Amino acid sequence: MSTQALTNPAVDFSEWYNEVVYRADLADHSPVRGCIIVKPYGYELWDNIKNALDRRFKATGHQNAYFPLFIPKSYLEREAEHVEGFSPELAVVTIGGGKALEEPLVVRPTSETIIGEAMAKWIQSYRDLPLLLNQWANVVRWEMRTRPFLRTTEFLWQEGHTAHATEEEAEAETLQMLDVYADMVVNDAAIPVIRGLKHETEKFAGALRTYTIEAMMGDKRALQSGTSHNLGQNFAKAFNMQYLDKNNQLQNCWTTSWGLSWRVIGGIVMAHGDEKGLKLPPRLAPYQAVIVPIFRNDDERGTVLDAVETLKKALLAADVRVHVDNRDYQPGYKFNDWEMRGVPVRLELGPRDVQNGTVVAGRRDIPGKEGKRFLQQADIAAQVKLLLEEIQANMLAQATAFRDANIFDVHSYDELRSVVEAGGFARGWWNGSNEDIARIKQETSATHRCYPLEQPGGEGVCFMSGKPASQIAIFARAY
């Protein structure tokens, strides 16, 4: 519940972020280090994200399944790069039922191995391909420093796992799912993203290559918001995922995996939030509209609440997620509270509105009086739906304008330094070494975010090494 002033994001962004997460009622602290409790309001938001993705997965031919939380330790070890990447952050169960286990069980940090093992059993023939699975699950990664939603020890996500007959199909799948992520994040979360290829030093442990969607937060840092991996035949070979082709030849499968987590909730907070708190995109908001009744006495109370009830029914009938705030607080308190919680549209209905057949609509994306206007009660559903679409579009437009204003082309290391120092994405021709990347990280704390899929074409000069370069890359400080 909100009380008074929120830390100004311009002054202390990370403190502001924490306050918003807790005061907007998304989450609470948990007794377990690095873990959070997701409260109903936050979970509803996750549910909406989940549904937005799930229907896209189904539309692209995927099916959901569920695999065990525990993975035999030896499975992780079958793919060399994979173990190396994940072993520092594993939680391992060594005792079960009071007895030491013969083989320790890893609490899944991701499920390539145990799903790979199963897929190997299920795939015999080219007729069994492609195999397109997805799992909604919790995973555990023992991180050193955690932040609510952005990096927690346990987190919720989905992980897609697919097997294909050819490298081309696997690559097409990897890119298709990247597009699915981009579509959801851009169109539902209203956050613009840059689709890109991860540098080899940043790719998933065990993958051939990793694609990413990178978003810019309100403090101009980057947030990797979803990743899609072409795993090549690495896991297929480690788990004997083989099939007989049409010529009766035994072939290794080509696999992919792709994941998006509740980190996106953190992205929504940080990409849209402001000094009043959370600002939710209408398509994902648990409540798209909240009605605040206003009255001074029992007489007014009766007529106002009648009108409110009518309004609510009309909106529900039009599939608007609406909530009536009947709490015994003053209206002003409620206005601030719902602004903190990011509700896109606030409807205020008082005695004067009952008289006039009107209702005051305030939009979260436009602060203060400017965002308020009168609507007619008679046609409320259509008007609110229109307003929600406007808000959705406006939020994306604002976030896009902000991002584009903070991407800078750099031609030298000095330029990169000053961009990173001032805040923003540095974009430039890149053909540097891994040592160069390490040095940039060391000296500026910026990392190679990706090679954007959209390239200018042609050739340039690497801003770091001075060597000829055929690709531009983006560097930024990231979460």
Next chain:
RNA sequence: CGGGGUGUGGCGCAGCUUGGUAGCGCGCAGCGAUCGGGACGCUGAGGUCGUGGGUUCGAAUCCCGCCACCCCGACCA
């Protein structure tokens, strides 16, 4: 793991130097008033002072140990 800091009602803190058995703000409950931008008044509930030991007639306060958490340096959806 190295450095710095903090543990006192749900939250944020004061009290500790100079021991005498706990207080403030917010929140919470009841009543009243109020209600178109967080007003208010009265009454009230709620605390083994992180934990174990020691000193003392007496410890939130002094001493020793431990634990937890936070911030800063080496990993990441």
